[in-house]
Amino acid sequence: MSEEPRRRRAPAMSPEDRREAIVQATLPLVMKDGANVTTSQIATAAGIAEGTVFRVFKDKAELLDAVIQRALLSDDEVARIKAVPTDLPIEQRLVEATSTVTGYLDRMWSVMGALRESGYQPSQEDHEKHKGPQAGMQRVSNAIAELFGDADLRTSPEHAARLLLGFVFTNRLQGKGFGETTVEPAQLVELFLHGALTSGGRDV
Numbered sequence: 001m002s003e004e005p006r007r008r009r010a011p012a013m014s015p016e017d018r019r020e021a022i023v024q025a026t027l028p029l030v031m032k033d034g035a036n037v038t039t040s041q042i043a044t045a046a047g048i049a050e051g052t053v054f055r056v057f058k059d060k061a062e063l064l065d066a067v068i069q070r071a072l073l074s075d076d077e078v079a080r081i082k083a084v085p086t087d088l089p090i091e092q093r094l095v096e097a098t099s100t101v102t103g104y105l106d107r108m109w110s111v112m113g114a115l116r117e118s119g120y121q122p123s124q125e126d127h128e129k130h131k132g133p134q135a136g137m138q139r140v141s142n143a144i145a146e147l148f149g150d151a152d153l154r155t156s157p158e159h160a161a162r163l164l165l166g167f168v169f170t171n172r173l174q175g176k177g178f179g180e181t182t183v184e185p186a187q188l189v190e191l192f193l194h195g196a197l198t199s200g201g202r203d204v
Helices: 015-036 039-046 050-056 060-072 075-082 090-117 124-129 134-147 157-177 185-194
Strands: none
Touching: 015 039, 015 050, 015 060, 015 090, 039 050, 039 060, 060 090, 075 090, 075 134, 090 134, 090 157, 090 185, 134 157, 157 185
């Protein structure tokens, strides 16, 4: 009678790396199932034993709180925006930034929407921590402001960055809440930089 193969032990990781790996594996599951995701599903996705989840997080609520924090964190997006070559034309720089911000908004809204629809109720303490992504968006805005470089602007780079983010935010809301077709990043940047009028109508 052959022996059952033993479960391979998860590779050694620092507590911080293990925590991050579990959160990263949980994020797409939460986008799909909200708070209904099980720790068994999470363990399978992370390639670990289910007990390992509870050695890192005291319970599923703490893990979900970590997932929310990760969804709001904009470190990766800020790094991608800062990595956009400054020798590219301004349009291309802003298209790269707009695409990055769109992904950031989609991740935040997918996580928060799925949790809300599944009946997730954060504790009062967690609710206070997650009032909104203001800090993350401010860092994104600052990074976009740097992309304007020495462009000839009618306003400050900081104000221009906030206006562009307003365009992106409204564009995604159209698709999320109103069922309208969203505009692609290149079209959005074109409208932002050159306005809604055709060249023949700008003298009207």
